[in-house]
Each structure stands twice: as structure tokens, then as C-alpha cells.
């Protein structure tokens with residue numbers, strides 16, 4: 001068999017690289033709503049003393065991105081607590097947590113009242129969810145899961161509204177007094193995207209290139 005010409009090899013490399021780019025599915029085409037526990041929903045079964053679904057297993061089968069929603073189909077017997085603090089998550093209770101560390105989504109009032117709780121994913125990296133009902137017993141029995149939120153398409157404008165900057169008193173007009181600037185008080189609304197995806201792509205590119213050197 002004749003040895004392929006360098007031009008043919010070059011074309012092969014280009015075709016392969018295009019293929020790799022096309023197969024890179026790390027960026028989703030749209031935002032996704034993930035119903036927690038799928039058809040089972042977010043429930044604790046007090047009779048069996050267990051969570052109604054394996055929520056960690058459910059979470060491990062999904063891919064989460066900024067701008068996606070978790071949809072908790074539940075009732076007011078369970079709570080939905082969000083935290084980014086793993087210590088708080090492991091403790092299963094919010095009592096010792098800093099106020100800024102946990103967020104409880106509105107749980108309704110009447111006992112057993114059906115609820116649908118949409119939770120937007122606005123922070124990249126580990127996000128933790130649990131129910132702190134029954135003094136943490138629900139959480140200890142499986143009403144807890146961790147997800148890792150990736151950048152995906154980034155936040156949509158509807159979720160990317162930074163809080164208004166804090167009020168700063170105007171400087172007095174007849175003095176040279178310097179007023180403190182507000183910049184250090186402003187918070188970054190969400191963490192900047194990681195460059196991990198780009199690094200993986202570069203890695204694949206270099207790996208393929210090296211592979212071809214060896215073959216040629």
C-alpha cells in the first residue's frame with residue numbers, strides 16, 4: 001500500500017480536529033430544568049424512615065450548568081436548604097451556620113401542602129441541598145445531595161442582575177475631603193467561569209498532534 005502524501009495526512013489531521021470540536025458537548029445548547037428525584041419528587045417517608053429516592057444517585061446522573069433550575073416537587077413536610085458550605089451541609093442543620101451561608105426556599109404554611117420550588121443555579125462549583133426538617137433527621141436519612149455546577153452557557157440576563165451598589169454620600173462641594181469609594185463593598189454576583197473546558201480541549205489537541213508525529 002502506498003504511503004499517504006503529507007497533504008493527505010494534513011487533511012486527516014484537520015478532519016480529526018473538526019471532529020473533536022464537534023464532539024465537544026461540554027457546552028449545552030439550552031438551559032435545563034432538573035426535577036429533583038425525577039417522578040418521585042423530594043419526599044421523606046416517615047413510615048420507612050428513608051428518603052423516597054436516592055438523591056445522590058439521581059444527581060450523579062445529571063449534568064448541571066449555570067442558569068439551569070432545580071425543580072423540587074415536594075410538600076411542606078420537607079424543606080429546601082441551599083448552601084455552598086460543605087461543613088454546613090454535612091452537619092444537616094442550619095443552627096450553627098452563618099446567616100449568609102444558607103438559604104431556605106419558601107416552604108409554605110399548611111402541613112403537607114403541595115409545593116413546587118424552583119431553584120436557579122447561579123454559582124459555579126459545588127452546590128449543596130438538604131432538608132433540615134425533623135432537626136436534621138431527614139437529611140441524615142438521605143434528604144441531601146451535592147451537585148457541581150459547570151459554566152455551560154453562563155447566566156442568562158434574567159438571573160444575572162447584580163444587587164444595586166450601596167449608597168455613597170456625595171462629596172461635600174466646599175472641601176477636599178476624600179470620600180470612601182464603594183468598589184470594595186460591591187460583591188461579585190457569581191463566580192467567574194473556570195477555564196477547565198478550554199484546557200481539556202487544548203490537551204486533546206496537543207495529544208492528537210503528538211499521536212500523529214509518532215504515526216508519521
Ligand SMILES: *[C@@H]1O[C@H](CO)[C@@H](O)[C@H](O)[C@H]1NC(C)=O
Pocket residue numbers: 031032033069118
Ligand atoms: C424552568 O423553570 C423556571 C422556573 O420555574 C421557569 O421559569 C422556566 O420557564 C422553566 N424552563 C423550562 C424550559 O421549562
Ligand SMILES: *[C@@H]1O[C@H](CO)[C@@H](O)[C@H](O)[C@H]1NC(C)=O
Pocket residue numbers: 045046047048052
Ligand atoms: C412510605 O413507604 C411505605 C412502605 O413502602 C408506603 O406504603 C407508603 O405509601 C410510603 N408513604 C409515602 C408518603 O410515600
Ligand SMILES: *[C@@H]1O[C@H](CO)[C@@H](O)[C@H](O)[C@H]1NC(C)=O
Pocket residue numbers: 049141
Ligand atoms: C431512623 O433511622 C436512623 C438510622 O438508622 C435512626 O437513628 C433513627 O432513630 C430512626 N428514626 C425513626 C423515627 O425510626
Ligand SMILES: *[C@@H]1O[C@H](CO)[C@@H](O)[C@H](O)[C@H]1NC(C)=O
Pocket residue numbers: 085086087088096097098101
Ligand atoms: C462554613 O460554616 C462553618 C460553620 O458555620 C464556618 O465555621 C466556616 O467558616 C464556613 N466556611 C466557609 C468557607 O465559609
Ligand SMILES: *[C@@H]1O[C@H](CO)[C@@H](O)[C@H](O)[C@H]1NC(C)=O
Pocket residue numbers: 046075077111112
Ligand atoms: C406530613 O407529615 C405529617 C406529620 O408527620 C403526616 O401526618 C402527613 O401524612 C405528611 N404528609 C405527607 C403528604 O407526607
Ligand SMILES: *[C@@H]1O[C@H](CO)[C@@H](O)[C@H](O)[C@H]1NC(C)=O
Pocket residue numbers: 174175176
Ligand atoms: C484643598 O486642596 C488645595 C490643593 O491641595 C489646597 O491649596 C487647599 O488649601 C485645600 N483646601 C482645604 C479646605 O483643605
